[in-house]
Amino acid sequence: MLDAEERILDAAVEAAAVHGITRLSVADVAKRAGLSRPTLYKHFPSKEALIAAAVQREAGAMVGAVNTVVDGIDEPRAALRAGVLLALRLVRDHPLLDRVVRTEPEVLVPLLTTDEGLVMSAIRLPVEQMVARKFPHLDAVAVRRLADILTRLLVSYALNAPDDPPEIVAALVAAVLADGAASLPSIAAHTVTEETR
Amino acid sequence: MLDAEERILDAAVEAAAVHGITRLSVADVAKRAGLSRPTLYKHFPSKEALIAAAVQREAGAMVGAVNTVVDGIDEPRAALRAGVLLALRLVRDHPLLDRVVRTEPEVLVPLLTTDEGLVMSAIRLPVEQMVARKFPHLDAVAVRRLADILTRLLVSYALNAPDDPPEIVAALVAAVLADGAASLPSIAAHTVTEETR
DNA sequence: AGATTGACAGATGTGGTAAAAGTGTCAACA
DNA sequence: TGTTGACACTTTTACCACATCTGTCAATCT
Incomplete structure (x- = not known):
């Protein structure tokens, strides 16, 4: 058992x-x-502790999976794209998270606003560590700021599903964050088909 | 009168x-x-129409001000930074918006989730037009995607005030979106002092 | 003995209803 | 023509009885 x-x-x-x-x-x-x-x-000991343990386990599993994927790829932009793609798929396919976002999003409001952005800071920590590993040439402040932007985008995509499929969004975010707007046209349609699992 | x-x-x-x-x-x-x-x-004709007219006027004033600033600067990255800076200050200093985000953010939930992201799509349109004017070498699809990212970041900053002051955030967003992570170290402390009004 | 549970007290939430406040529209007034 | 007091109707609030839920016993079972 x-x-x-x-x-x-x-x-x-x-x-x-x-x-x-x-x-x-x-x-x-x-x-x-x-x-x-x-x-x-x-x-x-309490209902609150039960819920905390449950979300901690679920979040930990997601972070661990993304970490594994990211660490398996050397090139920063490719690692970023793979990590974002997995994160998008995990949040989209998580039944509980999907349920909450779809039918009772108001419970997320205090987590995103009042509690000093509890969710934001919880997600930013692992994101920041990943960014630091993949962009070693950046100093600590730049890492923190890049992680902040990436975290905000991830939360935004989790709350408001994008029109484009996760493959496109992941390639897009990775391209812009790594190389800026100039690299955007390189995201062509073939990226979708070849990346679709 | x-x-x-x-x-x-x-x-x-x-x-x-x-x-x-x-x-x-x-x-x-x-x-x-x-x-x-x-x-x-x-x-x-109705309370609903009154509210709609009020938010339309407030939003229109903001969009117009940002448009003016952006169109007054030729260089894309500088224009982007100035536009983001003004937008951040406008949302931060708007008494009604501040009140809603601070004390009754739950009214924003339906606008951000259910109504097909009514707010997102309302903001994305002018953002997209500005991006198209400042990045003419990008095709329509790339403009739409870049505008989507910028819109999500603006909404995120409006809902969850960043730790860094608006000047830093604006320079950061402009640098990353225009030139990618590699340009991040160029955002130094002097940017704050010289930009603070 | 150690693990499990029925049952209890206090807190929390639900359903229903009567009073209060609010919306939208008259006809009357200045 | 422009304004308003007053009215019917709907929505919100305040309250209370009732049900459910949480957290903790002492009692039970293995």
Whole structure:
């Protein structure tokens, strides 16, 4: 049998994807995990801690996957494009994130505005580390600023799906951030077909 | 005496900045404009039309100001920087916009997500036209994509104020979009002092 | 003993309703 | 012609009874 806490986190993500974040109840999570509420409270001290652990696990998995892809490519612009592409696909295909953005986006507002941009700062850290590894010639300040721009674009694409497919967007962002507007015409239609998995 | 409709729009913006968008009442607007509700309804057929006219006027003024500044500068990167700087200052100093983002950002959610990104598409049009004028060597598709990125960044900065001052952000965005990451180190501290008005 | 659970107290959220405020439109007035 | 008090209708607010949920026991089971 899987680790109990992993099973509980799976149940939490599943329940949230079905009923939404605002309607998430620990009774529902416990039932899906095959145990009762008091047992669940032995593993997680509160509902808030349960949610925090779940989002941390989901976000960590995404960051790890993107990190792996990025580190497997030497050339900065190609690595950037592959990382952005994977990130776009992960957020688009994540059932819970998709559910929240589509049906209850208002819960994201406090995370994006009030809490000093909690989401922004959480995403910016791994993004900044990746940028630092791929653009070693940039100093720390330039890295931070480039990471800020990239983070804002990623959040924007996650909240408001672009018209173009992820392959185009990834190639576009990588081209502009790496080489500026002058490199834009190099993003031709063939990029789509050859990159489509 | 000023034109009645202009006075009504002034009153509407003022009332919304004080009481918020959700608490905006046409009785309040009428009182501030120095007339009664029935008279106000002679000028605007409904509350919805009044709000639409107000945001259209405010947005139009901003777009016009940015357009003027951008068209006064030939060099693309400098024009881009000046336009972004002015846009950042305008949104930061706009009392109503500031009030909405700070105290009732949830009203922005439907505008940014559901309505097919009504705000995004409204802002993208003038941005796209400016980009097309300043980067004439780019084809229509490249212009649209560059404008999309610029629009997303502007909206992001409006919703979530950056750590750096507008002068830095403007120089940064202009440098990256025009020439890519390689041009980043050229954004030094002197840029701030010499640009601060 | 260690893990699990039914059951409880307090907090939180839901549904329904009556009062209040707001919208849009008259006919009457200046 | 331009303005407004007053009206019907809709939407919002305030309240309360009720249901649900959270977090924590002591009791139960293995």
